[in-house]
Amino acid sequence: MIRLTKVELRRLTARRLTIVGLAGLFVITVMLLTATWFNARPLSTVEQQRAQQQFELAHKDWVDNAAVNRQQCEADWKTQPDPKPTLEDMCAYPEPKLEDFGKPKTVFAEIMPDLLQGSSYFLAFAAFLIGASFIGAEFSSGAIGNWLTFEPRRLRVYGSKLLAAATGFVPIAAVTLAIVLLGTFLIVDRLGDTAGVTGHTWGDLSAIGGRAVVTTALAAVLGCVVGLLLRHTAAAIGVVMAYLVLAEGVFAAFLEKAQPWLVRVNFDAFVRHDAQYYVTECKSGNDGSYGCESVVKTLTFEHGAWYLATLAVVMVLIGGWVFHRRDVN
Amino acid sequence: MSDVAISTRGLRKTYRTRRGRKVVAVQGLDLDVPAGGVHGFLGPNGSGKTTSIRMLLGLVRSDAGTMTVFGKTVPAQLPEVVGRVGAIVESPKFFPAFTGRKNLELLAEAIGAPRTRVGEVLDQTSLGERGNDRFRSYSLGMKQRLAIAATLLKDPDLLIFDEPTNGLDPAGIREIRETMRGLGDRGKTVLVSSHILAEVEQVADTVSIIGHGRLLASGTVAEVIGGGAAPTVKVAVANHEAATRILTAAGMTVRADGNYLLVEGAPEPADVTRRLAHQELYVSELVPVRADLESVFLELTEGEGL
Ligand SMILES: Nc1ncnc2c1ncn2[C@@H]1O[C@H](COP(=O)(O)OP(=O)(O)OP(=O)(O)O)[C@@H](O)[C@H]1O
Ligand SMILES: [Mg+2]
Numbered sequence: 001m002i003r004l005t006k007v008e009l010r011r012l013t014a015r016r017l018t019i020v021g022l023a024g025l026f027v028i029t030v031m032l033l034t035a036t037w038f039n040a041r042p043l044s045t046v047e048q049q050r051a052q053q054q055f056e057l058a059h060k061d062w063v064d065n066a067a068v069n070r071q072q073c074e075a076d077w078k079t080q081p082d083p084k085p086t087l088e089d090m091c092a093y094p095e096p097k098l099e100d101f102g103k104p105k106t107v108f109a110e111i112m113p114d115l116l117q118g119s120s121y122f123l124a125f126a127a128f129l130i131g132a133s134f135i136g137a138e139f140s141s142g143a144i145g146n147w148l149t150f151e152p153r154r155l156r157v158y159g160s161k162l163l164a165a166a167t168g169f170v171p172i173a174a175v176t177l178a179i180v181l182l183g184t185f186l187i188v189d190r191l192g193d194t195a196g197v198t199g200h201t202w203g204d205l206s207a208i209g210g211r212a213v214v215t216t217a218l219a220a221v222l223g224c225v226v227g228l229l230l231r232h233t234a235a236a237i238g239v240v241m242a243y244l245v246l247a248e249g250v251f252a253a254f255l256e257k258a259q260p261w262l263v264r265v266n267f268d269a270f271v272r273h274d275a276q277y278y279v280t281e282c283k284s285g286n287d288g289s290y291g292c293e294s295v296v297k298t299l300t301f302e303h304g305a306w307y308l309a310t311l312a313v314v315m316v317l318i319g320g321w322v323f324h325r326r327d328v329n
Numbered sequence: 330m331s332d333v334a335i336s337t338r339g340l341r342k343t344y345r346t347r348r349g350r351k352v353v354a355v356q357g358l359d360l361d362v363p364a365g366g367v368h369g370f371l372g373p374n375g376s377g378k379t380t381s382i383r384m385l386l387g388l389v390r391s392d393a394g395t396m397t398v399f400g401k402t403v404p405a406q407l408p409e410v411v412g413r414v415g416a417i418v419e420s421p422k423f424f425p426a427f428t429g430r431k432n433l434e435l436l437a438e439a440i441g442a443p444r445t446r447v448g449e450v451l452d453q454t455s456l457g458e459r460g461n462d463r464f465r466s467y468s469l470g471m472k473q474r475l476a477i478a479a480t481l482l483k484d485p486d487l488l489i490f491d492e493p494t495n496g497l498d499p500a501g502i503r504e505i506r507e508t509m510r511g512l513g514d515r516g517k518t519v520l521v522s523s524h525i526l527a528e529v530e531q532v533a534d535t536v537s538i539i540g541h542g543r544l545l546a547s548g549t550v551a552e553v554i555g556g557g558a559a560p561t562v563k564v565a566v567a568n569h570e571a572a573t574r575i576l577t578a579a580g581m582t583v584r585a586d587g588n589y590l591l592v593e594g595a596p597e598p599a600d601v602t603r604r605l606a607h608q609e610l611y612v613s614e615l616v617p618v619r620a621d622l623e624s625v626f627l628e629l630t631e632g633e634g635l
Contacts, residue, residue, distance in 0.1 A: 007438045016426055142422035143389055143432075146479065149416045150439050152387045152407045327344075327389040 001157050001163075008164030012134055021130045025176055028122055032115065033183040040191040041107035050100035058096040066093045106192030109201050112184060113208055113272060119180050120212035120271050123173050124219035129237060131165045131223025136233035145328045147148070158228075158323050162316065165220040173216035177209040211271050218312050225319035256280060260299050269304030333397075334487050334518040335362035335385060340394035342380050342542075354380040355542035357394070360518055362537075364399075364486075367513040367538035369550070370522040378522040381417055382491050385635035386416055398487065407408035412440065415480025416489040421472040425465035429456060429475045432464055442482050448458065450478040469500040477508065483490035488512055489520045494528060506532050538629060545629040562598045564590045566605060575608050576601065591618070 012018055043051065073091035077084065084090075138144045151157055188194055226236040248264050256279045259265045268275035277299060282292035343351050355377040362368045372378050383389040384483060385396055388402035396403040401410045422430040433447045451460040454474040459467070465473065490509065494502040508520045510532045523529045527535065530550045537547040546553050565588060566572045567599055572590060573583045581601070582593040595601050602612050617631040 003441065004439060008434055010438070011424075011435055013429065014431060117614070137424070141425055142420075143424050145418060146422050146438075146476075148388060149386050149411070149414070149418075150436050150483075152404065152411050325390065327383075329384075329388075 001160055004151060004156060004160035005163045005167070008160050009168055012130075012164055012168045013052060015130075015134065015137075017133050018130055021126045022172065025123070025126055025172070029119070029176055029179050032119065032180060033187065035192070036106075036111070036115070036184050037187050040188055042191060043102050048102060052098070055098050055101040058101070062093065062096055066095075072253075106188050108185060108188040108192065108194040108197055111188070112181065112205055113191075115180055115184055116177060116205065116208045116212060117268065117271055119177055120215055120267075123176060123212060123216040124168075124267070126218045126225075127169045127173070127220035128223035128226075128240060129233075130169075131220040132227035132236035132240075133233035134165055134227065135161060135224045136227035136231060136236055139231035140233070142329065145255075148328060154324050155320060158320050162221050162224050165224045166217040169216050169220040170213055173213040174209075177212055181205060181209060189300055190241060204257075207273070208271060211273075215267060215271060215308070221312060222315055225315045227269065228319050228323055260303065261307075264297050266304040266307040269299040269301055270308055272306075273301045275299050275304070330533050332364050333361055333400075334364040335360065335396070335398055335520065337361075337381070337385075337396045338394055339589060340381065340384060340396060341392045342377070342384060342389065343392055344380075350453075353542060354393075355384070357546050358539065358542060360537055360539075361547070362518065363507060364518050365513070365516050366534035367509050367519040367521060369533035370507065370520055370527075370539070371524065371526060371529060371536055372522075372539040373524050375537050376524075378524075378539065380542075381539075382416070382418055382520075382522065385489070386414070386418065387411075388418070390599060400493065408553055412483055413486040415483050415485035415487070416491075417473075417476040418478065418489075418491045420495070421476030423464045423472075423479075424473065426463060428461050429464055429467065429471075429478075430460040432475065432481060433460075435481055437482050440483060446482055451480040454478040469496045470498070473497065473501070473505070477505075485517070487518045487520070490519065492522055492524070494523070500526070546590055561591055561593045561618040562595060562601055563614075563616045563618050564592055564601055564605075564612055566590065566610055566612050568610055571608065571612050572605055575604055575610070579604055589614075 042048075045102055070091055070093055073093075074087065077087055079091050080090075099115075138147070148154070148157065185194065185197075223236065226239060227233060230236050230239060243263075248262055252259050252264075256277075259277050265275055265277045275298070276296050278294050279297055280292050281295045282290065284290045337358055337360045340355055340360070340631055341353075342355040343353050345351055358377070358381055360370075360381065362370075368379055370381075380389060383405060384391045385398060387407045390404075390460060391412075398407070398410050399413060401407070403410070423429070424435075427435075430447060430451065433450065434444060436442075437444060437447050446461075454477050456471065456474050456478060460472060464472070464475065477493075488509075489552050490505075490627055493505050497505065506528075509521060512519050513532070513534065515521070521529060521533070526536075533550055535547070535549055536553055538545045538553060539595075563586065569585065569590060576583050576590075576595075579600075581595050584591045584593075592601055598615060605612055
């Protein structure tokens, strides 16, 4: 089994799609860092001067008019029908500050979790694609038949392939995420705000990264299983695209309450340690009015973890059972 | 060591087509392949040769029946004997984007064969320098050679070739034939399937003929053909009516075949010429028609109710 896994790893790394996929990952990583750099870049002197002028104008306006405006507003407030907003909500005229003009500073601890999560999406996608084609190509070319005349123990063959795909993606995901993490830190350290980044921050970020490595390996395994079930790379990718559009897109939009049972929110909940999703809740009021509002719900990390683990186990078992029984031509 | 390489009893396989129809590919096949020498596995298209081979290799599950390979029950004990079995089923199938060498290296590593073995088998099949080209770019003959090279990685005692000469040119066919003969002479067992008797009879020591998934005949080539059709000759002669009368009177069976007459039951082709010449009918052409698988097969299946 170890020997077979090594052979499969060798095959995985020799495949062109793997190489192309890695190059693609690298390009995306570079693009991500470039975008971060652009966003974090401070304003030019001209822009800074313009911001300063804007601030001075606004400040002068505030000095001249704030008191009058306030009085006017308080008068208006009294005539508001119930339920009234609080006076402070309606009539606050805070003094403008220079920081409000121009560009806010990029804060490392604020942007990093989103960047890691974004990276986990494209890592998972790449892993699924490469996993699906890793097995799909073997079935569509018929090479699996030849392979089985060398190693007829199918469950070993199956296990070695999944293991190779999963272990092959661990270093890939780890390196990609490390580049995103450290690259962003270096950029923000120079251009933005890394003050207050503690060991705790790093611990949280590494945990997100670690879980993104797990989801990448999982995506590779699921790719293999779907590739095996459908026998063709293109079919596997088509099915996943259809799932994303129909289930995660259309179905989730019409039946928002089903979201906890779809992959995406669970994926987020696992990677980010709890995730929010939105549900529209409509109800009629006592006065006969009818209104809808968007309610934020939280899906727990545990839910996400159990969901993904169950999905993986079920799929791996189905794939194993099918491969064990399948007639190979 | 047992003296049978392969033995099957009551082997059965029914496929279910996509539309739910059942196709009986193999129905109760009893096959015995003696160890050592070349065994031809003959049958027309769709008679179940490939399916039987796939079942022996554990690629397809049988519905009923038993199989042994070198005395081991297959597929249960297949892992114990698979190292002694090399097989090419239908067309050679490898990873198209990898070189021939890479394909072999992966297989060698999977069975724990030394890497040097890859170079050796490439040389043995005269693929040598072409081994570094992608499998996709190979001609059919080269693919076939690579498949043979792959089976040689194991140095197997039993080689199973399923229609190995399909699509090859005469030189390629000859080469494969010589390879098989050579293996047989070295004491290896070769099972070669084909639907063309002529292709196999030159190399096979023994043959089995199947039709509709059943064994129809088996034995040495001579036994099987001899037991089948009597020699037939194709005769060109001016007066068909007179010739038919004369030959029929002599106890032969005569059928018209375009401008020719097909004569069966003549003890010797010369008898036909002699009898006609006696009556001043001169044969302008006379060709012995070889007993081919088709006629043997048709004869064998007559009255089988197939
Ligand atoms: N995967 C399959 N699904 C359904 N039917 C099949 C399948 N494979 C083979 N068959 C059917 O089983 C029968 C036997 O096919 P098989 O390929 O074993 O014949 P064969 O003797 O090898 O023929 P050939 O000389 O053409 O290669 C045929 O009727 C064929 O249509
Ligand atoms: Mg066939």
